[in-house]
Amino acid sequence: MTDQPPIVIDRTGADIHAELAALRRRGPVSRIELPGSVRAWSVTGYEAALSVLGDTRFSKDPRKHWPAFVDGEIGADFPLIGWVLMDNLTTAHGADHSRLRRLTAKAFTPRRVEAMRPVIEQAAAELLDELAAAAPGEAVDLKKRFAHPLPARVICDLFGVEPEERADLLRGGEVNVDTTTGAEEAAANVERWHRQMHDFVERKRRTPGDDLTSDLVAAQETDGSRLTPSELVGTLHLMLATGTEPVMNLIGNAVLALLTHPEQYERVRAGHAGWDDVIEETLRAEAPVAHLPFRFATEDVEVGGVTVRRGEPVLIGFAATGRDPEVHGADADRFELSREDKSHLAFGSGVYRCIGMPLARAELRIALPALFARFPEMALAVRPEQLKPQSTFIMNGVESLPVRLAPKDDRG
Template identity: 85%
Template sequence: MPHHPPIAIDRTGADIHAELAALRRRGPVSRIELPGSVPAWSVTGYDAALRVLGDPRFSKDPRKHWPAFRNGEIGADFPLIGWVLMDNLTTAHGSDHSRLRRLTAKAFTPRRVEAMRPVIEQAATELLDELAAVAPGESVDLKKRFAHPLPARVISDLFGVPPEERTELLRGGEVNVDTTTSPEDAAANVERWHQQMHEFVERKRRAPGDDLTSDLIAAQEADGSRLSPSELVGTLHLMLATGTEPVMNLIGNAVHALLTHPEQYEQVRKGDADWDDVIEETLRAEAPVAHLPFRFATEDVEVGGVTIRQGDPVLVAFAAVGRDPAVHGASADRFELSREDKTHLSFGHGIYRCIGMPLARAELAIALPALFQRFPDIELAVPPDRIRPQSTFIMNGLESLPVRLGPVGGRPVGGRPMGGRG
C-alpha cells in the first residue's frame, strides 16, 4: 500500500462526505491529523470497522491506553479534550465498560421503551400543534422547532430533568460536538458542564423522583463500588447528549433526504416504501454520527492492510462505513429507498452497540410519519445548496432546516398513522 501523508481533518465539517470519500480512496484505514496536530487513524471501510469495533485489542480508555495523554503530550488545549476527559461508556474499557453498560442498559429495556411510546407521541403531537399555527407559506426551522425539541424532551423526561434546566444541561453536549470551538472554550465547557451536572445530581439526591437519574443514584448508594460520583455524572452527560443529538440529526437528515428526492417521497406517499425503509436508508447514507473519537490500540494490530501501532488513536467514520462501495456497489453514495441491502453500523456493533438504539428507533418511527401526516405538502423553503451542515466533523447533521409546511393534512402518508411500526 502506498504511503500517503495524513489528511488534516477539516474541523468545520464543511463537506464530510467528500472528505471521507477522499480518505476511503486511500484504503479502508488511513492516516489523519486531528485539530491540534494530533496524529490518528480513520476507519472508513465496513469490514475494517467491524474489526475495530469488535476487537478487544481496541480500547476506549485514554487514561490507560493513550500514552500521549498519560505522559502529558495531550493537554487541556487539545480541541477534543472533552472526549478524553469523560468518565462514562465513551471512555470505559473491559470490565469497567461491562459494569457501566449493565447499569445504564436498564434505561432502555423493551418494556421501558414501550412505556415511553405515549410520551413520544404526546411530545410529537404538541410540537406539531405548535407548528400548525405557523402560516402555510412562512419559513420555519424544522430543526429548531421539531427535530431537536422532540428527543430533548423525551430524554429529559426519562432522566427527570425539569424544563427550566434542560437548555443548560443539554447545551454542554452541543458545545462538545462543535469542533470549531476554541481549545479554551472547549475546556471551559467541560468544567461548566461537569459542575452543572454535579449540582443536578445533588438536587436529585435530596429530592428523588420516578426517573432514571434517581434510579442511578439509588444504585450508587446501595453499593458505592458500582458507580463512582464521576461515573454517575459522566453517564448522565452521555445519556442526555446521545439521547438528543443523534436522533435530532436522524430526523433532520431523513426529512431533508425526502424533500430533496421528491420521487422517493412519492414512493412513501403511495405505500411503495415504508417508514422502515426511510429510517434504515437514512442510517446508512446519512449516519447521524460522522467520525467518532476515540479508540486506542492496546498492541500493534493489522487492520485493512495497515499496522496500527500500540497507543495510536483511532476514529470510526460511521458516515463513510454505510457508503462503502465494497458493500453497496457503485450506488453507495445515493439515497435509495428501494435498495434491498441497507446494511450499516450507525448504531455501532457488538458490545459497543448504542444502548439507546431501541428508544431512537421508536422516536423515529413515531416522529417521521406524524410530521408528514400533519404536513403532507411540506417543502424546503430555500434551495438545497443553501442548507449548511453542522460546524463539526464528529456529527453529521444540518445547521438548520428551513421549510414551508403547507396546509395541515391529516391523512396518513404511506398508509400508516402516527405510532405505526412501519
C-alpha cells in the first residue's frame, strides 16, 4: 500500500512491537520516515526479509549506493550519520564485504569460541558472586550488573581491551544505538569514537599482545587482502559494539521473558524445556536488534509487493520478522517454549549472517543456567509495565532490569 503516507518512526522506541506490527499490517514492506525527515522502507515480513537479506541487489555501502549521501543531501546533521560513516562489514558490499568477512570471521571459529568457554564461565561466576552479596530482598539492576558486564568483559578480553579503557571504547557504540541522540551529538560521537579507536590501534601496533586486535594489526601488515587503517578501526567499532549490546539485550530479554511467564520458567525447572529452547524462543519473540539500518537498492527491486527504487534506503525489522503470523500463526506474539517452529532471522541470514553468532549463543548457554541456578527464586522488583524501554528504535531491550534475587527471608 504505497499510496499511504509513511509511518514516522518513533525515535524514542517507546513501543517497538506495536510500531513494527503497525508497519506489518500495511504489508511486508512499507514506507517509513526516519529522524531528519529521511524517507526509507521497512521490511517486517519474514519471507520478504529473507529475500532482501539474500539479494545482492541490496548493498550496505552508502558511499557507492546511496545517491542522497553521495550528492550531499544527507550530511553530518543526519541523526543516524554514525550508521553511514562506519567503515566495516556493516557498510561494505560485494568483494569488499567478502574480504572483510574473511578477515574478521577468524575471530569466531568453533575452536576460538570453545577456547573462550573458561573466560565466559569465570566472568559469569565472578559477576554472580558480586550479585550474591546483595542484601536479601534488595532490588538490583540485572542489566547493569550482569547482562551488560558479562558480554562486555568477554569481547574486551578477546580483543585485548584493558579494564580501565573499556568504558570509553564501548561508549561510542552505546551512543550510536541511542536514536534520541541529537544530530550534533551523533556527529561528535563518531569523531570521538574514531579517534579513541585509532589511538587504541596504535598502542597495539607498538605493543602487540595475545589478542585479536593484535592479530588484525598483524594481518594488516602481512595479509594480501589488507585492512585499510579506516577498515581496521571500523572493524573494531563493529566487533566491540555488536559483541556487547545485542548480547546484553538477549540476556535481559530472556530473563524478563521467564520472569513474566512463570509457567514457562516452570517448564525449564521441571526439565520439560531446555535452555536452547529459551534462547531460540527469545531470539524469535524478542530479537535483541529491532530495526536495523541500512541497505540500499542498487537497481529497482520488486519485493513484498512493492518496488524499492534504486538508491532508496531499507531497514530490516528483525523484531517483527520473528513475530510474523504468516510463519508462526495467530499466536506469533506469544513467548512459548513448546513452540515447534522457532525459526527467526535475529542473527541475519546468508552472507550477512552475524559472524559473532557462535559466541553469543555460547555466552547465553553459560550465563542463563548459571544465573537461575544461583538465584532460582529471582523475581522482578517492579511491575512489568513499569519497565522502560531503551531510548532507541534500533535495539530491543529495557533501560534497566530491577530484580530481587531472593525473598527477604531466604537468600537462596
